[in-house]
Amino acid sequence: MKSENFSEEKSEAFADRLVGILNSGALALATSLGHRTGLFDALNDQEPSTTEEIAKRTGLNERYVREWLGAMVTGGFINYSAVHKTYHLPAEHAAWLTRLSSPNNIAVFAQYIPVLAQVEEEVLRCFEEGGGVPYAKYPRFHHVMAEDSGQTVVAALEAHILPLAPGLVERLEAGIDVLDVACGSGRALVTLARAYPNSRFTGYDFSQEAVTNGEKEARRLGLTNLFFEVKDLTHWEEPESYDLITAFDAIHDQKEPQKVLNGIAGALRKEGTFLMQDISASSHLENNTDHPIGPFLYTLSCMHCMTVSLAQGGAGLGTVWGRELAQNMLKEAGFGTVEIKQLDHDFQNDYYIVKK
Numbered sequence: 001m002k003s004e005n006f007s008e009e010k011s012e013a014f015a016d017r018l019v020g021i022l023n024s025g026a027l028a029l030a031t032s033l034g035h036r037t038g039l040f041d042a043l044n045d046q047e048p049s050t051t052e053e054i055a056k057r058t059g060l061n062e063r064y065v066r067e068w069l070g071a072m073v074t075g076g077f078i079n080y081s082a083v084h085k086t087y088h089l090p091a092e093h094a095a096w097l098t099r100l101s102s103p104n105n106i107a108v109f110a111q112y113i114p115v116l117a118q119v120e121e122e123v124l125r126c127f128e129e130g131g132g133v134p135y136a137k138y139p140r141f142h143h144v145m146a147e148d149s150g151q152t153v154v155a156a157l158e159a160h161i162l163p164l165a166p167g168l169v170e171r172l173e174a175g176i177d178v179l180d181v182a183c184g185s186g187r188a189l190v191t192l193a194r195a196y197p198n199s200r201f202t203g204y205d206f207s208q209e210a211v212t213n214g215e216k217e218a219r220r221l222g223l224t225n226l227f228f229e230v231k232d233l234t235h236w237e238e239p240e241s242y243d244l245i246t247a248f249d250a251i252h253d254q255k256e257p258q259k260v261l262n263g264i265a266g267a268l269r270k271e272g273t274f275l276m277q278d279i280s281a282s283s284h285l286e287n288n289t290d291h292p293i294g295p296f297l298y299t300l301s302c303m304h305c306m307t308v309s310l311a312q313g314g315a316g317l318g319t320v321w322g323r324e325l326a327q328n329m330l331k332e333a334g335f336g337t338v339e340i341k342q343l344d345h346d347f348q349n350d351y352y353i354v355k356k
Contacts, residue, residue, distance in 0.1 A: 132311030182250030186214030255314030283322025
């Protein structure tokens with residue numbers, strides 16, 4: 001029964017929004033396909049083409065290409081000429097959809113939608129029974145995360161991120177000991193090890209798959225100053241062993257993040273720097289209601305970041321643990337100075353420059 005204050009206008013507007021969400025969800029899947037197949041790249045800077053021409057150019061099946069293009073045309077991504085039966089990707093759209101547009105390639109992020117959808121049944125079980133979904137249930141997550149960080153963090157390391165800490169570049173050039181905790185596949189470390197051959201780099205990660213990927217890349221490039229190790233950072237002690245410790249979008253995923261931060265504080269030398277990159281958001285929901293990707297971040301947390309921590313019996317901080325909680329935990333770990341900085345090109349991340 002509808003209340004006296006029920007607004008038909010508001011209800012209809014919300015129904016229209018839900019229809020838009022359904023279309024946007026479908027377009028997210030189609031965008032992921034366009035990225036993974038290379039279709040966006042093949043359409044970039046090309047004259048209007050038929051489905052046959054596009055299929056030939058990409059080596060893909062024409063019937064599938066045609067149906068995908070239907071989604072792209074009705075979704076407003078690609079222009080269609082009914083007279084000539086040709087398709088064209090406008091340059092203004094290509095600027096956000098192709099590998100050449102990195103670090104602005106939003107199609108990379110669209111891959112998270114199908115990856116997370118694969119664990120819907122597992123997450124549903126957690127709603128009913130508690131617990132979490134382990135890393136092993138996410139077959140492509142490391143690949144997508146590596147591509148994501150590759151264009152948002154790795155590409156900006158030398159020119160933008162490292163200079164946030166005064167004198168750090170000069171120290172890396174001279175030669176220091178560096179550790180990346182929860183290093184994933186090691187893209188950041190590979191970049192650093194190549195750029196600063198006088199420094200020594202170590203990567204720790206919980207995932208054997210990620211560490212194996214990093215080791216393969218280091219061997220392929222012949223890097224002798226880079227080492228990886230599978231390690232649970234919950235119980236970890238290396239007193240004053242490193243001059244620089246980094247953590248890129250990693251602390252909130254940990255089983256016991258406070259213990260990891262305590263370990264980092266203990267492993268850092270007296271004049272060392274802890275460089276932590278994490279999501280730019282508040283710890284308080286009311287401060288995030290206007291966040292440009294708030295729904296995405298909370299869903300990502302529910303479907304991955306929070307649940308993988310809970311699967312280990314962990315704290316389950318979630319993606320949006322926020323800067324207030326992060327600062328409190330860093331201080332509890334024993335750090336004396338915590339500066340939070342941002343980059344003009346990167347609205348989604350905060351960069352913490354932390355000292356003892």
